[in-house]
Amino acid sequence: MSRRKTERLLNLVICLLATRRPLSAEQIRQAVPGYDRESDEAFQRMFERDKNELREIGIPIDVLRDPWEDEPGYRIERQAYELPEITLEPDEAAVLGLAAQVWQRASLAEAASGALLKLRAGGVQTEQALGGALELRVDTKDPAFPALWEAVRDRKVVRFDYRGSGSENVRTRTVEPWGVVSRRGRWYLAGFDRDRQAPRAFRLSRILGEVATLRGPSVSVPEGVDLRELVGFPDEPMEERTAVLLVRRGTCEGLRQVARAVHENADGWDRVELRFGDPERLAGWLASLGADVRVAEPPDARDAVIRRLKGALA
Incomplete structure (x- = not known):
């Protein structure tokens, strides 16, 4: 599934969860990014496909008809959608907390907040707490993180300028990204270095400038590769x-x-x-x-x- 479609489906779920009254198709079209630029016919086809896909994965979209309105309204009942109460062990909660860190620089939180803002501007009441829950933030502080995280997700080859530890030398690296992992408070990209023809780990703080995404076949991650073991031995020693x-x-x-x-x-x-x-x-x-x-x-x-x-x- 493409990034654009994933964001659109997520925004649609947020929109239908947040509203306190059923929304017409036109209101949804204006509120959800990804719908507003389509023609009438294209929007109708896209909206029908999205509803069917969400229902197939178990998200209940209710269709409600108001005798005073010409068009049906749509919403997701929170009680039917929410999971029952979940009790987590301390280690399980710690893992979820760590996973939440990656969303600091993800664009989904911003897009979701924008959808809620559009609803409120149109006079539709929304649940205030929902928007805040989507914006758990722990900053990675590495400018290269968003582009590399997206490249790993989309399996795209990347190219960037990289400065070695304790050195002024900057070299351009072309890498097939396998994963972005954290070790001792620092973030690393693990992948296959095409220039050296070998697996390597790159510290994100040493990447200079923009990260370019290259066109071509999707990156294939080898089976059984241990990213943490790879990152456990950085490509270059540090000099104090x-x-x-x-x-x-x-x-x-x-x-x-x-x-x-x-x-x-x-x-x-x-x-x-x-x-x-x-x-x-x-x-x-x-x-x-x-x-x-x-x-x-x-x-x-x-x-x-x-x-x-x-x-x-x-």
């Missing part, structure tokens, strides 16, 4: 270095506590030495401290902070 920071006096106490050395200056900025491995991860921390920190050296760490701040501004 020392960053020299200028920190505004009286601020950033947490940074000072883990610093290798702190030297007080008379100009109101203290010189702080901090050991680090990945400049992108260091940049994510320092950028969050705002104007209280400046990076004096090394240049790649300073550039990484600048990229983060420019990205936030954009």
Whole structure:
């Protein structure tokens, strides 16, 4: 099933669940993204197919007729749709919480909220709690995550610029993506590197610029491949270095506590030495401290902070 159709079906379910009264086909057409640009005939065919597909997978769409209206109305009764109460063990709840992280950068939450907004603007009352439940958010902080997650889902080959650990060298990599996984708080792409003709893992924080999706045959994931084992051995070792920071006096106490050395200056900025491995991860921390920190050296760490701040501004 294509991404566009998946989003349309999800939006249709949200629309029919959220409304407190049956909606006509025309109201649904105006509220659900994916319907509003179709001609009358194309919309009718698409709407009928979507209703049938949802019913086939067990989603009950009720057709209600109001004697005062010319057209029938549609809605999904919450009691018929919702699952019974589910009790989760602590480890099961933890897994669900982790799965929810990927939706921070997914476009479905935004599209779903847009559908509800259209309904409310049209005077249709909706359940307020439903929209918020769809927007569980834990940010990955890696700009490449959305494109790579979609490429894995759609089984598309990707191409991107990649900087090795502890190096200024940037190379273009063409990869058949197998999965995006997290290890020790960092996100990695696991897949087949066409340039090296071997499986490799790539840390998302080292990917520079845009991720391009290439046309061609769908990617095939080998049977039995262990993504976590692959990511457990990163493609390049990390080299620890020392960053020299200028920190505004009286601020950033947490940074000072883990610093290798702190030297007080008379100009109101203290010189702080901090050991680090990945400049992108260091940049994510320092950028969050705002104007209280400046990076004096090394240049790649300073550039990484600048990229983060420019990205936030954009």
